[in-house]
Amino acid sequence: MRQKIAKTKRLVVKVGSALVTNNGAGLAQDFIADCARQIAALHQQGREVVLVSSGAIAAGMQRLGWTTRPHAVHELQAAAAVGQMGLAQAYETQFSSLGLKTAQVLLTHEDLADRTRYLNARTTLTTLLELGVVPIINENDTVVTDEIKFGDNDTLGALVANLVEAEVLLILTDQQGLYSADPRKDPNAELIGEGNANDSRFEAMAGGAGSGISKGGMITKVRAAQRAARSGAHTLIASGHERDITLRLMAGETLGTLLFAAATPLAARKQWLADHLQLAGSLVLDDGALNALRDGRSLLPIGVVSVEGEFERGAAVACRDQAGREIARGLINYSSSESRRIAKRPSSEIESLLGYVDELELIHRDHLVLL
Ligand SMILES: Nc1ncnc2c1ncn2[C@@H]1O[C@H](COP(=O)(O)OP(=O)(O)O)[C@@H](O)[C@H]1O
Ligand SMILES: N[C@@H](CCC(=O)OP(=O)(O)O)C(=O)O
Numbered sequence: 001m002r003q004k005i006a007k008t009k010r011l012v013v014k015v016g017s018a019l020v021t022n023n024g025a026g027l028a029q030d031f032i033a034d035c036a037r038q039i040a041a042l043h044q045q046g047r048e049v050v051l052v053s054s055g056a057i058a059a060g061m062q063r064l065g066w067t068t069r070p071h072a073v074h075e076l077q078a079a080a081a082v083g084q085m086g087l088a089q090a091y092e093t094q095f096s097s098l099g100l101k102t103a104q105v106l107l108t109h110e111d112l113a114d115r116t117r118y119l120n121a122r123t124t125l126t127t128l129l130e131l132g133v134v135p136i137i138n139e140n141d142t143v144v145t146d147e148i149k150f151g152d153n154d155t156l157g158a159l160v161a162n163l164v165e166a167e168v169l170l171i172l173t174d175q176q177g178l179y180s181a182d183p184r185k186d187p188n189a190e191l192i193g194e195g196n197a198n199d200s201r202f203e204a205m206a207g208g209a210g211s212g213i214s215k216g217g218m219i220t221k222v223r224a225a226q227r228a229a230r231s232g233a234h235t236l237i238a239s240g241h242e243r244d245i246t247l248r249l250m251a252g253e254t255l256g257t258l259l260f261a262a263a264t265p266l267a268a269r270k271q272w273l274a275d276h277l278q279l280a281g282s283l284v285l286d287d288g289a290l291n292a293l294r295d296g297r298s299l300l301p302i303g304v305v306s307v308e309g310e311f312e313r314g315a316a317v318a319c320r321d322q323a324g325r326e327i328a329r330g331l332i333n334y335s336s337s338e339s340r341r342i343a344k345r346p347s348s349e350i351e352s353l354l355g356y357v358d359e360l361e362l363i364h365r366d367h368l369v370l371l
Helices: 029-044 056-064 073-097 109-113 115-130 153-163 200-205 218-229 245-250 268-274 287-294 336-342 347-354
Strands: 010-015 048-053 102-107 134-139 168-173 194-196 234-239 257-260 281-285 304-308 316-320 326-331 368-370
Touching (some): 029 048, 109 115, 268 368, 304 336
Protein backbone atom coordinates (compact mmCIF):
# COMPACT_ATOMS: atom_id res chain seq x y z
CA MET A 1 0.00 0.00 0.00
CA ARG A 2 2.80 2.43 0.90
CA GLN A 3 4.42 1.78 -2.47
CA LYS A 4 1.15 2.82 -4.11
CA ILE A 5 1.34 6.10 -2.16
CA ALA A 6 4.77 6.70 -3.68
CA LYS A 7 3.15 6.83 -7.13
CA THR A 8 0.86 9.72 -6.17
CA LYS A 9 0.61 12.39 -8.85
CA ARG A 10 -1.76 14.82 -7.13
CA LEU A 11 -2.07 15.34 -3.38
CA VAL A 12 -3.61 17.72 -0.89
CA VAL A 13 -1.47 18.62 2.11
CA LYS A 14 -3.34 20.02 5.11
CA VAL A 15 -1.42 21.76 7.89
CA GLY A 16 -3.17 22.56 11.17
CA SER A 17 -3.11 25.70 13.33
CA ALA A 18 -0.90 24.12 16.00
CA LEU A 19 1.93 23.63 13.48
CA VAL A 20 1.55 26.81 11.48
CA THR A 21 1.38 29.05 14.53
CA ASN A 22 3.65 27.29 17.06
CA ASN A 23 0.61 26.56 19.22
CA GLY A 24 -0.72 30.07 18.81
CA ALA A 25 2.55 31.91 19.43
CA GLY A 26 2.39 33.62 16.01
CA LEU A 27 3.30 32.38 12.56
CA ALA A 28 5.85 29.57 12.66
CA GLN A 29 8.13 30.92 9.93
CA ASP A 30 10.52 27.96 10.19
CA PHE A 31 7.72 25.46 9.74
CA ILE A 32 6.29 27.41 6.81
CA ALA A 33 9.73 27.57 5.15
CA ASP A 34 10.26 23.85 5.65
CA CYS A 35 6.80 23.02 4.36
CA ALA A 36 7.45 25.11 1.22
CA ARG A 37 10.83 23.40 0.71
CA GLN A 38 9.25 19.94 0.82
CA ILE A 39 6.38 20.89 -1.48
CA ALA A 40 8.87 22.41 -3.94
CA ALA A 41 10.79 19.11 -3.91
CA LEU A 42 7.55 17.22 -4.63
CA HIS A 43 7.02 19.57 -7.58
CA GLN A 44 10.45 18.68 -8.84
CA GLN A 45 9.35 15.05 -8.77
CA GLY A 46 6.47 15.97 -11.08
CA ARG A 47 3.70 15.93 -8.47
CA GLU A 48 0.90 18.47 -8.08
CA VAL A 49 0.24 19.77 -4.60
CA VAL A 50 -2.66 21.73 -3.15
CA LEU A 51 -1.96 23.16 0.30
CA VAL A 52 -4.78 23.67 2.80
CA SER A 53 -3.44 25.79 5.62
CA SER A 54 -5.05 26.83 8.88
CA GLY A 55 -3.58 29.52 11.08
CA ALA A 56 -5.36 32.73 10.10
CA ILE A 57 -7.22 33.19 13.37
CA ALA A 58 -4.20 32.35 15.53
CA ALA A 59 -1.91 34.59 13.46
CA GLY A 60 -4.46 37.42 13.57
CA MET A 61 -4.84 37.11 17.32
CA GLN A 62 -1.11 37.50 17.69
CA ARG A 63 -0.97 40.53 15.39
CA LEU A 64 -3.82 42.11 17.33
CA GLY A 65 -2.13 41.34 20.65
CA TRP A 66 -4.94 39.05 21.87
CA THR A 67 -3.80 36.31 24.21
CA THR A 68 -7.02 34.31 24.45
CA ARG A 69 -9.21 33.15 21.59
CA PRO A 70 -12.31 35.37 21.47
CA HIS A 71 -15.78 33.83 21.55
CA ALA A 72 -17.61 36.50 19.55
CA VAL A 73 -17.92 35.44 15.92
CA HIS A 74 -17.17 38.92 14.56
CA GLU A 75 -13.95 39.05 16.58
CA LEU A 76 -12.87 35.67 15.25
CA GLN A 77 -13.70 36.88 11.76
CA ALA A 78 -11.71 40.07 12.27
CA ALA A 79 -8.74 38.06 13.55
CA ALA A 80 -8.96 35.74 10.53
CA ALA A 81 -8.99 38.70 8.14
CA VAL A 82 -5.88 40.19 9.78
CA GLY A 83 -4.10 36.85 10.09
CA GLN A 84 -4.79 35.64 6.56
CA MET A 85 -2.66 38.51 5.26
CA GLY A 86 0.33 37.33 7.26
CA LEU A 87 -0.27 33.71 6.35
CA ALA A 88 -0.43 34.40 2.61
CA GLN A 89 2.60 36.67 2.83
CA ALA A 90 4.66 34.04 4.66
CA TYR A 91 3.87 31.29 2.14
CA GLU A 92 4.32 33.57 -0.87
CA THR A 93 7.75 34.68 0.38
CA GLN A 94 8.93 31.12 0.95
CA PHE A 95 7.57 29.64 -2.25
CA SER A 96 8.80 32.48 -4.44
CA SER A 97 12.31 32.05 -3.02
CA LEU A 98 12.07 28.48 -4.34
CA GLY A 99 10.85 29.65 -7.74
CA LEU A 100 7.22 28.61 -7.25
CA LYS A 101 4.09 30.71 -7.68
CA THR A 102 1.25 30.56 -5.17
CA ALA A 103 -2.44 31.40 -5.36
CA GLN A 104 -4.73 32.19 -2.45
CA VAL A 105 -8.14 30.50 -2.56
CA LEU A 106 -10.62 31.16 0.25
CA LEU A 107 -13.66 28.91 0.16
CA THR A 108 -16.94 28.63 2.01
CA HIS A 109 -19.21 25.67 2.35
CA GLU A 110 -21.73 27.42 0.11
CA ASP A 111 -19.15 27.61 -2.68
CA LEU A 112 -18.98 23.84 -2.73
CA ALA A 113 -22.71 23.17 -2.18
CA ASP A 114 -23.71 25.25 -5.19
CA ARG A 115 -23.10 23.14 -8.29
CA THR A 116 -22.03 26.05 -10.53
CA ARG A 117 -19.63 27.52 -7.97
CA TYR A 118 -18.30 24.03 -7.22
CA LEU A 119 -17.52 23.47 -10.90
CA ASN A 120 -15.92 26.93 -11.09
CA ALA A 121 -13.73 26.18 -8.08
CA ARG A 122 -12.73 22.85 -9.63
CA THR A 123 -11.82 24.40 -12.97
CA THR A 124 -9.82 27.18 -11.33
CA LEU A 125 -7.91 24.81 -9.08
CA THR A 126 -7.09 22.37 -11.86
CA THR A 127 -6.01 25.28 -14.08
CA LEU A 128 -3.69 26.53 -11.32
CA LEU A 129 -2.20 23.05 -10.98
CA GLU A 130 -1.67 22.79 -14.73
CA LEU A 131 0.10 26.17 -14.57
CA GLY A 132 2.45 24.79 -11.95
CA VAL A 133 1.08 27.09 -9.23
CA VAL A 134 0.61 25.95 -5.63
CA PRO A 135 -2.95 26.82 -4.53
CA ILE A 136 -3.08 27.70 -0.83
CA ILE A 137 -6.57 27.23 0.55
CA ASN A 138 -8.27 28.27 3.75
CA GLU A 139 -11.85 28.74 4.80
CA ASN A 140 -13.17 32.22 4.08
CA ASP A 141 -13.70 32.81 7.80
CA THR A 142 -14.60 36.47 7.36
CA VAL A 143 -17.94 35.79 5.72
CA VAL A 144 -19.15 32.56 7.25
CA THR A 145 -21.26 32.08 10.34
CA ASP A 146 -21.37 29.00 12.51
CA GLU A 147 -24.27 27.33 10.69
CA ILE A 148 -22.51 27.39 7.35
CA LYS A 149 -18.94 26.68 8.38
CA PHE A 150 -16.67 23.81 7.45
CA GLY A 151 -15.45 24.70 10.94
CA ASP A 152 -12.21 22.77 10.82
CA ASN A 153 -9.78 22.52 7.96
CA ASP A 154 -9.67 18.71 8.03
CA THR A 155 -13.15 18.67 6.50
CA LEU A 156 -12.14 21.38 4.05
CA GLY A 157 -9.04 19.35 3.11
CA ALA A 158 -11.16 16.28 2.36
CA LEU A 159 -13.63 18.22 0.25
CA VAL A 160 -10.76 19.81 -1.67
CA ALA A 161 -9.20 16.36 -2.22
CA ASN A 162 -12.52 15.22 -3.67
CA LEU A 163 -12.90 18.40 -5.69
CA VAL A 164 -9.54 18.08 -7.45
CA GLU A 165 -9.67 14.25 -7.43
CA ALA A 166 -6.40 13.99 -5.51
CA GLU A 167 -5.08 10.50 -4.84
CA VAL A 168 -3.84 11.36 -1.36
CA LEU A 169 -4.90 13.66 1.48
CA LEU A 170 -1.97 14.24 3.81
CA ILE A 171 -2.95 15.74 7.17
CA LEU A 172 -0.01 17.09 9.13
CA THR A 173 -0.58 17.68 12.81
CA ASP A 174 1.25 17.71 16.17
CA GLN A 175 0.99 13.93 16.80
CA GLN A 176 2.61 11.01 14.96
CA GLY A 177 -0.78 9.92 13.67
CA LEU A 178 -3.98 8.35 14.97
CA TYR A 179 -3.51 6.60 18.29
CA SER A 180 -5.78 4.04 19.93
CA ALA A 181 -6.71 6.87 22.36
CA ASP A 182 -5.78 10.55 22.77
CA PRO A 183 -2.05 10.33 23.67
CA ARG A 184 -2.31 13.52 25.71
CA LYS A 185 -4.68 11.69 28.04
CA ASP A 186 -3.62 8.05 27.78
CA PRO A 187 0.13 7.28 28.03
CA ASN A 188 -0.52 3.69 26.85
CA ALA A 189 -2.12 4.78 23.60
CA GLU A 190 -0.63 3.03 20.54
CA LEU A 191 -0.06 4.40 17.07
CA ILE A 192 -2.30 2.91 14.38
CA GLY A 193 -0.17 2.11 11.33
CA GLU A 194 -2.80 1.42 8.75
CA GLY A 195 -6.48 0.64 8.31
CA ASN A 196 -9.57 1.04 6.20
CA ALA A 197 -10.82 4.64 6.39
CA ASN A 198 -14.34 3.32 6.91
CA ASP A 199 -13.50 1.10 9.87
CA SER A 200 -15.84 2.46 12.55
CA ARG A 201 -13.39 1.57 15.36
CA PHE A 202 -11.20 4.54 14.37
CA GLU A 203 -13.97 7.04 15.09
CA ALA A 204 -14.29 5.63 18.58
CA MET A 205 -10.54 6.08 19.20
CA ALA A 206 -10.36 9.69 18.06
CA GLY A 207 -10.99 12.60 20.38
CA GLY A 208 -11.24 16.39 20.12
CA ALA A 209 -8.64 19.11 19.59
CA GLY A 210 -5.36 19.12 21.45
CA SER A 211 -5.23 22.84 22.22
CA GLY A 212 -7.37 25.96 22.32
CA ILE A 213 -5.78 27.07 19.07
CA SER A 214 -6.95 24.16 16.95
CA LYS A 215 -10.47 23.40 16.01
CA GLY A 216 -11.02 19.85 14.89
CA GLY A 217 -8.97 17.30 16.80
CA MET A 218 -8.49 13.71 15.65
CA ILE A 219 -12.17 12.97 15.12
CA THR A 220 -12.41 15.46 12.24
CA LYS A 221 -9.30 13.85 10.69
CA VAL A 222 -10.84 10.37 10.80
CA ARG A 223 -14.07 11.73 9.31
CA ALA A 224 -12.04 13.60 6.68
CA ALA A 225 -10.46 10.25 5.74
CA GLN A 226 -13.94 8.74 5.35
CA ARG A 227 -14.99 11.62 3.09
CA ALA A 228 -11.80 11.50 1.04
CA ALA A 229 -12.23 7.74 0.60
CA ARG A 230 -15.49 8.36 -1.26
CA SER A 231 -13.51 9.75 -4.18
CA GLY A 232 -10.88 7.03 -3.81
CA ALA A 233 -8.33 9.23 -1.99
CA HIS A 234 -6.16 7.64 0.72
CA THR A 235 -5.50 9.71 3.86
CA LEU A 236 -2.23 9.93 5.75
CA ILE A 237 -2.12 11.49 9.21
CA ALA A 238 1.39 12.30 10.39
CA SER A 239 3.50 14.66 12.44
CA GLY A 240 4.58 17.93 10.88
CA HIS A 241 7.46 17.98 13.39
CA GLU A 242 9.06 14.89 11.85
CA ARG A 243 12.00 15.69 9.58
CA ASP A 244 11.16 15.61 5.84
CA ILE A 245 7.82 14.04 6.66
CA THR A 246 6.09 14.89 3.39
CA LEU A 247 8.99 13.71 1.25
CA ARG A 248 9.44 10.49 3.20
CA LEU A 249 5.76 9.62 3.08
CA MET A 250 5.64 10.30 -0.64
CA ALA A 251 8.68 8.06 -1.08
CA GLY A 252 6.57 5.26 0.41
CA GLU A 253 8.14 5.19 3.89
CA THR A 254 5.98 3.70 6.65
CA LEU A 255 5.31 6.59 9.00
CA GLY A 256 2.18 7.98 10.62
CA THR A 257 -1.25 6.48 10.00
CA LEU A 258 -2.56 5.46 6.60
CA LEU A 259 -6.36 5.32 6.34
CA PHE A 260 -6.90 3.84 2.93
CA ALA A 261 -9.87 4.02 0.58
CA ALA A 262 -11.20 0.57 -0.16
CA ALA A 263 -14.51 1.21 -1.92
CA THR A 264 -15.02 2.07 -5.58
CA PRO A 265 -14.99 5.87 -5.98
CA LEU A 266 -18.32 7.59 -6.51
CA ALA A 267 -19.02 9.31 -9.82
CA ALA A 268 -18.11 13.02 -9.66
CA ARG A 269 -21.67 14.30 -9.48
CA LYS A 270 -22.60 11.85 -6.71
CA GLN A 271 -19.42 12.82 -4.92
CA TRP A 272 -20.52 16.45 -4.93
CA LEU A 273 -23.86 15.42 -3.46
CA ALA A 274 -22.25 13.25 -0.77
CA ASP A 275 -20.01 16.18 0.23
CA HIS A 276 -22.87 18.54 1.13
CA LEU A 277 -22.49 19.43 4.79
CA GLN A 278 -26.03 20.78 5.06
CA LEU A 279 -29.22 19.49 3.50
CA ALA A 280 -32.48 21.32 2.88
CA GLY A 281 -34.75 18.65 4.37
CA SER A 282 -35.35 14.96 5.02
CA LEU A 283 -37.62 12.19 3.83
CA VAL A 284 -38.43 9.33 6.18
CA LEU A 285 -38.77 6.10 4.19
CA ASP A 286 -40.53 2.80 4.81
CA ASP A 287 -38.63 -0.49 4.60
CA GLY A 288 -39.72 -1.19 1.03
CA ALA A 289 -38.30 2.12 -0.16
CA LEU A 290 -35.07 1.60 1.76
CA ASN A 291 -34.62 -1.78 0.08
CA ALA A 292 -35.36 -0.28 -3.33
CA LEU A 293 -32.66 2.35 -2.78
CA ARG A 294 -30.16 -0.28 -1.65
CA ASP A 295 -30.96 -2.23 -4.84
CA GLY A 296 -30.02 0.85 -6.88
CA ARG A 297 -33.56 1.90 -7.77
CA SER A 298 -35.17 5.36 -7.74
CA LEU A 299 -37.24 6.65 -4.85
CA LEU A 300 -40.99 6.73 -5.54
CA PRO A 301 -43.41 8.81 -3.45
CA ILE A 302 -45.24 5.71 -2.24
CA GLY A 303 -42.32 4.75 0.02
CA VAL A 304 -42.14 8.09 1.82
CA VAL A 305 -43.65 8.11 5.30
CA SER A 306 -43.05 11.79 6.08
CA VAL A 307 -41.33 14.91 4.79
CA GLU A 308 -39.34 17.26 7.04
CA GLY A 309 -38.19 20.80 6.27
CA GLU A 310 -39.09 23.33 3.61
CA PHE A 311 -37.39 23.08 0.24
CA GLU A 312 -37.76 23.75 -3.46
CA ARG A 313 -37.64 21.34 -6.38
CA GLY A 314 -34.00 20.38 -7.04
CA ALA A 315 -32.94 20.65 -3.39
CA ALA A 316 -30.52 18.18 -1.81
CA VAL A 317 -32.41 16.14 0.82
CA ALA A 318 -31.61 13.25 3.14
CA CYS A 319 -33.39 9.88 2.96
CA ARG A 320 -33.67 8.47 6.45
CA ASP A 321 -34.90 5.25 8.00
CA GLN A 322 -37.51 5.44 10.74
CA ALA A 323 -34.77 5.54 13.39
CA GLY A 324 -33.47 8.78 11.83
CA ARG A 325 -30.32 7.34 10.24
CA GLU A 326 -29.35 8.89 6.91
CA ILE A 327 -29.21 6.06 4.37
CA ALA A 328 -28.97 8.08 1.18
CA ARG A 329 -29.32 11.58 -0.16
CA GLY A 330 -30.48 12.97 -3.44
CA LEU A 331 -31.79 15.85 -5.50
CA ILE A 332 -35.57 15.87 -5.21
CA ASN A 333 -37.96 16.45 -8.12
CA TYR A 334 -40.73 18.09 -6.08
CA SER A 335 -40.89 20.87 -3.47
CA SER A 336 -41.57 20.06 0.20
CA SER A 337 -45.26 20.96 -0.02
CA GLU A 338 -45.71 18.92 -3.21
CA SER A 339 -43.76 16.03 -1.66
CA ARG A 340 -46.08 16.05 1.37
CA ARG A 341 -49.10 15.84 -0.90
CA ILE A 342 -47.82 12.89 -2.91
CA ALA A 343 -46.10 10.98 -0.06
CA LYS A 344 -47.43 7.42 0.48
CA ARG A 345 -49.28 7.57 -2.87
CA PRO A 346 -48.59 5.69 -6.11
CA SER A 347 -46.89 7.68 -8.87
CA SER A 348 -49.95 7.19 -11.08
CA GLU A 349 -51.83 9.57 -8.75
CA ILE A 350 -49.30 12.43 -8.93
CA GLU A 351 -51.16 14.16 -11.74
CA SER A 352 -54.54 14.06 -10.00
CA LEU A 353 -52.99 15.17 -6.68
CA LEU A 354 -50.89 18.06 -8.03
CA GLY A 355 -52.62 18.89 -11.31
CA TYR A 356 -49.45 18.05 -13.25
CA VAL A 357 -46.64 15.54 -13.27
CA ASP A 358 -42.98 16.37 -13.78
CA GLU A 359 -41.41 12.99 -13.03
CA LEU A 360 -42.77 9.71 -11.72
CA GLU A 361 -39.85 9.40 -9.30
CA LEU A 362 -39.47 11.61 -6.26
CA ILE A 363 -35.68 11.19 -6.58
CA HIS A 364 -34.22 9.59 -9.68
CA ARG A 365 -31.48 7.02 -9.06
CA ASP A 366 -29.04 9.08 -11.15
CA HIS A 367 -29.38 11.84 -8.56
CA LEU A 368 -29.24 9.60 -5.52
CA VAL A 369 -26.23 8.49 -3.52
CA LEU A 370 -26.20 5.75 -0.89
CA LEU A 371 -24.12 6.53 2.21
N1 LIG B 1 -6.81 9.05 19.15
C1 LIG B 1 -6.04 10.14 19.02
N2 LIG B 1 -4.83 10.05 18.43
C2 LIG B 1 -4.03 11.15 18.28
N3 LIG B 1 -4.40 12.39 18.68
C3 LIG B 1 -5.62 12.55 19.25
C4 LIG B 1 -6.50 11.43 19.44
N4 LIG B 1 -7.63 11.90 20.02
C5 LIG B 1 -7.49 13.22 20.18
N5 LIG B 1 -6.28 13.63 19.73
C6 LIG B 1 -5.81 15.03 19.79
O1 LIG B 1 -5.88 15.60 18.49
C7 LIG B 1 -4.89 16.62 18.41
C8 LIG B 1 -4.62 17.01 16.97
O2 LIG B 1 -5.71 17.72 16.43
P1 LIG B 1 -5.80 19.31 16.48
O3 LIG B 1 -5.47 19.79 17.85
O4 LIG B 1 -7.10 19.73 15.90
O5 LIG B 1 -4.61 19.74 15.54
P2 LIG B 1 -4.52 20.46 14.12
O6 LIG B 1 -4.47 21.93 14.39
O7 LIG B 1 -3.26 19.93 13.56
O8 LIG B 1 -5.72 20.10 13.29
C9 LIG B 1 -3.72 16.01 19.14
O9 LIG B 1 -2.84 16.95 19.65
C10 LIG B 1 -4.37 15.13 20.22
O10 LIG B 1 -4.34 15.72 21.50
N1 LIG C 1 -9.78 28.68 9.12
C1 LIG C 1 -9.21 28.63 10.45
C2 LIG C 1 -8.76 27.22 10.74
C3 LIG C 1 -9.70 26.38 11.54
C4 LIG C 1 -8.86 25.44 12.41
O1 LIG C 1 -8.50 25.80 13.51
O2 LIG C 1 -8.46 24.29 11.84
P1 LIG C 1 -7.41 23.19 12.45
O3 LIG C 1 -6.29 23.83 13.13
O4 LIG C 1 -6.96 22.54 11.23
O5 LIG C 1 -8.20 22.27 13.36
C5 LIG C 1 -7.96 29.52 10.52
O6 LIG C 1 -7.27 29.72 9.50
O7 LIG C 1 -7.67 30.00 11.60
